[in-house]
Amino acid sequence: MKTDNPILPLGYSDMPAGTIATVVTCLEMRQKPDLPFTSAEDSLTLRHWHQPDLEEYRELFRNIGAEWLWSARLTMSDERLASILNDPRVAIYILKDSGRRIGLLELDFRHDNECELAYFGLVPDSTGKGAGRFLMNHAIDKAWARPIERFWVHTCHLDSPSALPFYKRMGxxxxxxxxxxxxxxxxxxxxxxxxxxxxxxIDL
Structure with a gap:
């Protein structure tokens, strides 16, 4: 639909030097979906990561997200990051495969009646093997175990091309x-x- 006052002008817009732009898609579910059970490797385990060490958290964050240009938590001050990770309304989980850290799940309940899927991802060599579905099933269960009315997430075209279709398949x-x-x-x-x-x- 055409608008008379677009926030961005129609057509092309030059970007300032040193910046990149991405199209972000916001998604939500208003009730827990009825998804079929899927089995996972017995080697997969998910545990609550209570008040994670900041450098260990950043290391996993970097291992998962560098290829998708995740950077927000890497540039955040220790004080700011600790205030988020130690907030009782933020639930962080770590996915392991035979003891190796391969995945991160972060659920943010800081806004009333809703949960944001703040971070969700796997290290590159663990994708395409069912671990993502295993992690998302737990994310949905844990989010809707609280009295929420909405579970939401956003993704962008810097993420894996499979991210958006995956979120849609999951409800x-x-x-x-x-x-x-x-x-x-x-x-x-x-x-x-x-x-x-x-x-x-573009390294000007």
């Missing part, structure tokens, strides 16, 4: 599209310059 429905402009974290060294080869690095 989320898109409801809003946004554009996010951010500093390219590869330029500052927050993530390696070789990360996210699918996103051109």
């Amino acid at each position: 989320f429905t898109p409801y809003k599209i946004m554009v996010e402009v951010l500093d390219d974290p590869r330029r500052s060294g927050v993530v390696p310059k070789t990360a996210a080869a699918q996103v051109p690095l």
